[in-house]
Amino acid sequence: MALKVGLLGAGAVAQAIHLPTLARLADRVRVTEMMDVDLALAAAVAAPLGARASGSVPELLAGDGVDIAVICSPDRFHAEHIEACCVAGVRGILAEKPLATSRAEAERVRSAVTASGVALVLGAMHTFDPAWLAASAAFTDRGPFHVRSAIYLPANAHFEDMATTMVRPAPTPPRPPSAAEALRGGVLGLAVHDLPLVRRFLPRFDRVDVAARLDPWGYVITAAGPDGTVELLARTGGTWQPDWTLTVWGLDAELEAAFPPSYVHAGSAVAALREPRHRTTWGPYPTDGYLAEWQELLAVLGGAPPRYPLGVLLEDLDYAFTLSELAVGALTRAVDAA
Structure with a gap:
């Protein structure tokens, strides 16, 4: 059964990076939720996918549930949105760079990911x-x-x-x-x-x-x-x-x-x-690196050890x-x- 994916942010990164990549993995994942503070944008991007559009993170997470959250929001919201997804109990997160914009935010990400046990992959395609x-x-x-x-x-x-x-x-x-x-x-x-x-x-x-x-x-x-x-x-x-x-x-x-x-x-x-x-x-x-980072997340959800554990990701950020x-x-x- 395909895993349900929700995207937080419907801008260029969601549309031109993740949606084309997810289309290559259509037998394993399905986009069911699209969130953007610009609800009209979210609706326009969601419609061809048959996904539900929403205008806030709580609304997305209160829907039918997603297995994987993709953090495509502006950088200053990354840590907050990772925390929210961890609390909501998603199984996996693919977060765009950077994970956080300060060391204090980075520690919040560390605490949330560690406490939840969520599989976290950073969208750093060259790695x-x-x-x-x-x-x-x-x-x-x-x-x-x-x-x-x-x-x-x-x-x-x-x-x-x-x-x-x-x-x-x-x-x-x-x-x-x-x-x-x-x-x-x-x-x-x-x-x-x-x-x-x-x-x-x-x-x-x-x-x-x-x-x-x-x-x-x-x-x-x-x-x-x-x-x-x-x-x-x-x-x-x-x-x-x-x-x-x-x-x-x-x-x-x-x-x-x-x-x-x-x-x-x-x-x-x-x-x-x-x-x-x-x-x-x-x-x-x-x-390419985009497909490989999604393959990595799916492998980790299947029980494989991550290539880049959370500690390494936070050291890279520091x-x-x-x-x-x-x-x-x-x-x-x-x-x-x-």
Whole structure:
């Protein structure tokens, strides 16, 4: 019998990432609930699925019951919505990044998930990408390391429309963020995709040397720790060819993964390991990170141990918090010195 799925948030992540992925698993899952504070949006997205639309989390959770909740709401609500789903007794949660926006919220998530025993998977598609997993497992260089995450993408809408026929709410004028808010948002909203991968090679940051925001939207951050250095580069909003690459240089070997852009369901990354006398490649494979993260949740619900236990997910989140704090500090010092 198919598991019942409820989505908290009916925006682009729900429509262009999770619904196309769930359609590939239609023999195992069925969307029965769609929630958004914009009830008209929820209803428009729910109608083709035969799902019930609601305008609040309590209303969704008070329905016929869902087995799996998908947290697609704005970041600031993630911890609150995870808690509510745990209390309601759902069996599984797939939560979008970040799990929380502060360390206090992260502790609330820890308590709620631990007390309920819910199966929790973080929607961090690169951490489940089969080409990355195979290549990184074969990378045995001991370092020191230099890591570069380079992300150059057109606006998200370009890829959302490729993934599905989007239903969009009426636009509302955004509040321009401060430079510090934009930089923190860049770390917790975009760099966070690759930071768990970076943490394997650089478990700790001691300092951020350069931190700046880029227009129309992006950042450049360089940081260092006992095991090496990292460059985080991102720029979005242009019309250039998309490029999302993570490269790790060790003492004798180089590891590189070229990932598809967000919202693109086109298979895995292509990963390459270059050693002094040998080059090995992996991918692209038919399974992308979006499908793999759902397969992971279904496996955990079936009794398999999680690839990334809650403690690891919260350590990854704390790593992102630390980087964002150091980056904002470096930005503030640069502004004060100017």
